[in-house]
Amino acid sequence: MRINKWFSFFAATLLICGLMTPGQAFGQSEKEIRRTMDSVNDQLAFMGENVRLAVVEYVTTGKKEGQTVYFDDRAKQMGTHWVPGDPRRGGYLDISWLSDQVDGAANGLSLAETQAAVGNALATWEGVKCSTIPLAQLADFGMDWGYVQWLAGMGGIGGWYADITQAGWLPGVFFDLTLGPGASGGVLGVTFTFGWVDAAGEFTDIDGDGKHDVAFREIYYNNAFPWGIGTSNPIDVETIVLHETGHGLSQGHFGKLFKTDKNGKFHFAPRSLMNAGYTGIQQHITGTDMAGHCSIWASWPW
Numbered sequence: 371m372r373i374n375k376w377f378s379f380f381a382a383t384l385l386i387c388g389l390m391t392p393g394q395a396f397g398q399s400e401k402e403i404r405r406t407m408d409s410v411n412d413q414l415a416f417m418g419e420n421v422r423l424a425v426v427e428y429v430t431t432g433k434k435e436g437q438t439v440y441f442d443d444r445a446k447q448m449g450t451h452w453v454p455g456d457p458r459r460g461g462y463l464d465i466s467w468l469s470d471q472v473d474g475a476a477n478g479l480s481l482a483e484t485q486a487a488v489g490n491a492l493a494t495w496e497g498v499k500c501s502t503i504p505l506a507q508l509a510d511f512g513m514d515w516g517y518v519q520w521l522a523g524m525g526g527i528g529g530w531y532a533d534i535t536q537a538g539w540l541p542g543v544f545f546d547l548t549l550g551p552g553a554s555g556g557v558l559g560v561t562f563t564f565g566w567v568d569a570a571g572e573f574t575d576i577d578g579d580g581k582h583d584v585a586f587r588e589i590y591y592n593n594a595f596p597w598g599i600g601t602s603n604p605i606d607v608e609t610i611v612l613h614e615t616g617h618g619l620s621q622g623h624f625g626k627l628f629k630t631d632k633n634g635k636f637h638f639a640p641r642s643l644m645n646a647g648y649t650g651i652q653q654h655i656t657g658t659d660m661a662g663h664c665s666i667w668a669s670w671p672w
């Protein structure tokens with residue numbers, strides 16, 4: 371019932387934008403995302419859940435800039451972060467994660483290949499020297515993880531288990547439904563951040579760090595693109611997993627997209643892992659990415 375309601379909302383949105391070319395629609399995606407994803411929060415409120423979607427961050431092929439869309443107008447661009455020992459997450463000091471095996475195979479890669487890349491990316495973040503990120507992998511016991519996926523009526527489960535869920539590779543239509551028409555043609559990966567809300571439905575900041583408290587995060591990858599290992603095109607899987615997991619660990623986008631007039635090519639400055647567009651293989655954390663990460667995690671009580 372609830373899923374159907376959400377779906378008819380999407381259907382209406384798709385209809386409204388039916389005259390636009392995919393490129394045009396994608397260019398207006400912040401509005402589209404807000405309109406479509408606000409319905410997620412209506413559904414969560416209706417179900418009596420104490421979480422709301424707080425931020426959506428996605429990375430694109432690089433010809434257009436990916437975005438960060440916030441769902442709290444009064445605290446526009448307020449950060450989101452985990453609370454150490456948050457009683458609402460069971461009081462743990464670590465950050466748990468799991469990887470969905472049901473949607474784990476990608477267009478061009480086997481389940482074993484994608485999971486090796488996921489493992490590498492998590493280990494890369496865990497290995498950063500300035501912090502001891504307490505990442506703890508939970509055993510996947512065969513469920514088709516994904517709350518947003520469930521809300522979109524494309525499988526998944528109506529709840530969450532790990533703090534960070536690598537929810538796998540979904541068909542392009544999932545991205546059109548959740549991020550707006552045409553998104554499937556440009557979005558490579560997306561991270562949905564859900565925050566805890568109080569009885570009034572307001573995002574909370576119980577540790578007073580000036581950031582909304584994260585309840586859980588879900589990461590999805592777009593199977594409309596071909597994926598590879600160690601190649602710029604097909605898309606290097608470890609690079610995108612590393613980028614999205616950066617969002618999973620509270621890091622935002624960094625750098626601006628420029629078009630070079632003389633050759634018409636796009637580039638980011640400074641180039642970094644957390645650029646909102648894919649600029650080729652980047653399997654290591656350096657420079658600005660490291661600084662951003664350390665500013666967030668160096669003080670974690672571990």
Ligand SMILES: [Zn+2]
Nearest residue numbers: 427428429646
């Ligand atoms: Zn991103």
